[in-house]
Amino acid sequence: MTCMWKYSQSYSIGNQNFEAEERLPIWYIMDEFGSRIQHADCPTVRVVPFFYMIEQATYSIMFPITDLDENEEVTRDFVEGSGSDEITRSALLAPWSTEFPEKFLNSVSLEQGEPSSDYFSASRMTETLPITGIEIPDLPKDQPIRTYVEYAFIRDYLKHPRFQLVDNPDEAEILWLSSHFKDFKMLSENFPFKRINQFPCEHLLTVKDLLCIIARRAKKNPCTSKEVLKNEPCWLPTTFNLKTELPKLVAYYMAQKKLGIPNYWIIKPWNLARSMDTHITDNLDMILRLAVSGPKICQKYIDxxxxxxxxxxxxxxxxxxxxxxxxxxxxxxxxxxxxxxxxxxxxxxxxxxxxxxxxxxxxxxxxxxxxxxxxxxxxxxxxxxxxxxxxxxxxxxxxxxxxxxxxxxxxxxxxxxxxxxxxxxxxxxxxxxxxxxxxxxxxxxxxxxxxxxxxxxxxxxxxxxxxxxxxxxxxxxxxxxxxxxxxxxxxxxxxxxxx
Missing domain, CATH: 3.30.470.20 (ATP-grasp fold, B domain)
Known part of the structure; x- marks a missing residue:
């Protein structure tokens, strides 16, 4: 079973009308012919999944991308479209190639730094910040505070006499929303008397890849080169972003393996809940294949x-x-x-x-x-x-x-x-x-x-x-x-x- 990840492919159906469960990656292995096609950095064909709605069936379509001579070998790129640089691409190819440990391993630093500001801004999704200096009046003290809620259990269980539930958000002084709110600038300018149940940039806590970056700021001492396998802060499991830190993960995995340290990892999507598309393994091949199925983090499993x-x-x-x-x-x-x-x-x-x-x-x-x-x-x-x-x-x-x-x-x-x-x-x-x-x-x-x-x-x-x-x-x-x-x-x- 451990060898199957060298042959495993995935696709997902990206229909926005589907629930999260319906958009999860679907894993498959091609037949004997498809599985025998070897890797090449300059391939001769592409093999892509094709979902035929009429039959509700999926096919692998192979088509040449260069002229082929008679009896010339058919090859494809095993990590097509993945790997933003040469080192990351080499790390992704580790299940089939020894290039990464031979060529790049010694040059990969295990120390984790913060990403650039562009990484944070890319996740902000047009969120505006409140205007500073605007006077925010207190909530009413001589009458019930009108409260608009979208969460049914609050409507059923909030019984405090100081809060009066209303059906129209325009009438409310408190907005408790179940949908994400982004326009804090407008709220501060036009409705300074209102309160809302969200903070600007709170996704830094609630999205898994960002949470790990934030949590690492709490480490008391920067690790030296000899302490890179040490966990800091001690309450955060060692975590790598499979999109931006893949070479570090592979190097870390190989360092632990060399030292005989258990290598159990849990792989989680950045922004799904209820353990969906979450996997546990000590198999590096599996981790690297999961890395190309969507944005994920890879975190030391608590063993x-x-x-x-x-x-x-x-x-x-x-x-x-x-x-x-x-x-x-x-x-x-x-x-x-x-x-x-x-x-x-x-x-x-x-x-x-x-x-x-x-x-x-x-x-x-x-x-x-x-x-x-x-x-x-x-x-x-x-x-x-x-x-x-x-x-x-x-x-x-x-x-x-x-x-x-x-x-x-x-x-x-x-x-x-x-x-x-x-x-x-x-x-x-x-x-x-x-x-x-x-x-x-x-x-x-x-x-x-x-x-x-x-x-x-x-x-x-x-x-x-x-x-x-x-x-x-x-x-x-x-x-x-x-x-x-x-x-x-x-x-x-x-x-x-x-x-």
Whole structure:
């Protein structure tokens, strides 16, 4: 099975009317003839997939691009259209060629720097920034605050008397949208009395490739050439952008292999949720083929996760945690974490094998018919401490909060380019969901006498998170959220100020 990736091809149907699931890459292997066509940098033919709608069938069409003599070999370019430079192209060809390790490996630096400002501006999508210096009036204090929401669960569960739901956004003082808002300049000029649930440039947190760039700003010390395999910051799994950092990934993979370090990686699309098109492997060939199927990151798979014993299946399984962050202000930074968190469990015993078994390696089960195991956070804490003697939850929680604080400070750190950090916007408030895991580390962390210690590991930050379970578990959830963000009331609202 590991060899099949040398022959695997992919295509996707890019119809904008399709749901995300319908636009995912489709993988295939050509027949004996197609699979025997060899690679050449100057090929004689192209082979392209063709979807014939009438038959609902896909064919591989081969056509010559040069004149061919009788008995001349037919060749094609295995990485056609991929690889923006010679080194990246050579790295992509590593499944079939030894050119990269022989010619380029020693010249590839493993140190990761920030991309140019063009990289950040390309992702901004015509977003405007608010006008500075405009006076922003306070929200009404002597009457209910008119609130327009697009998320059904807020409409059902927001019961606080200070907020009055309205059906017309033009009448509202608070706009809580489920669609992305981009014109902050217009909002500040024409509607300075309104508040909105989004910040300019927040995609820097919620899009995976950008999140990793932002998170790396939190590292305390730059790595030396001898420490390039060391993870910094310690809560961010080593991550490479498969579009811009592919040679670094291949060099890193080969360095780890040479040192005998486990090489398990998880490959994720930049901007899809619910684990769609996400793969786990230790096979470099598979990673390099996935790299040409769409924009993705490649991240070290957490191979020493803290496990949870599920009595109902008599097994230790993976789990992850979801925390809610409430961002009130960027400058000065003011943010809270909701102290009630949510746990998501896998359904099969964890092992570093069978990576294609979703219920063994993934935890998002609430969008399928799978067995969904749920638990209140206070019950989880009790079981966690019973199963991990000596590991007190308050210490773990303190590390989680420290990680979240460091991430937000990195994301709001002023840079020369205004598009490469979250922008101050007095009318903005926001709620994000942070997914994280707990992993064992041999390092002795603060508060522990000896190792191993438990290290929180950042997975992703989600915009407009699904809060159905939050509302079902805690009916006052959105009353808490709105009180903190729009009334500046934190007493009794189950939040902790991130410092």
């Amino acid at each position: 020493r996760p803290v496990l949870f014993y599920r009595e109902d299946i008599n097994a230790k399984i993976k789990f992850d945690l979801r925390y809610i962050i409430l961002l009130s202000s960027v400058d000065p930074l003011k943010a809270f974490v909701y102290q009630r968190f949510w746990i998501r469990f896998a359904n099969k015993p964890f092992e570093l094998d069978n990576f294609d078994e979703y219920e063994r390696h993934f935890t998002v089960m609430n969008y399928s018919a799978s067995n969904l195991h749920q638990m209140f956070c206070h019950d989880f804490v009790r079981y966690f401490e019973e199963q991990n003697p000596g590991q007190e939850w308050p210490k773990i929680e303190e590390r989680i909060f420290s990680m979240l604080s460091a991430l937000l400070k990195a994301s709001t750190e002023k840079t020369a380019d205004s598009m490469s950090s979250l922008t101050s916007a007095p009318q903005s408030r926001a709620m994000y969901a942070v997914d994280l895991m707990l992993a064992w580390t041999d390092n002795v962390l603060d508060g522990d006498d000896t190792g191993p210690s438990i290290q929180p590991m950042l997975l992703e930050v989600n915009w407009a998170p699904d809060c159905k379970r939050a509302c079902v578990y805690y009916k006052e959830f959105f009353d808490d959220v709105f009180s903190v963000l729009f009334l500046d009331e934190t007493e009794g609202r189950h939040v902790h100020l991130l410092e």
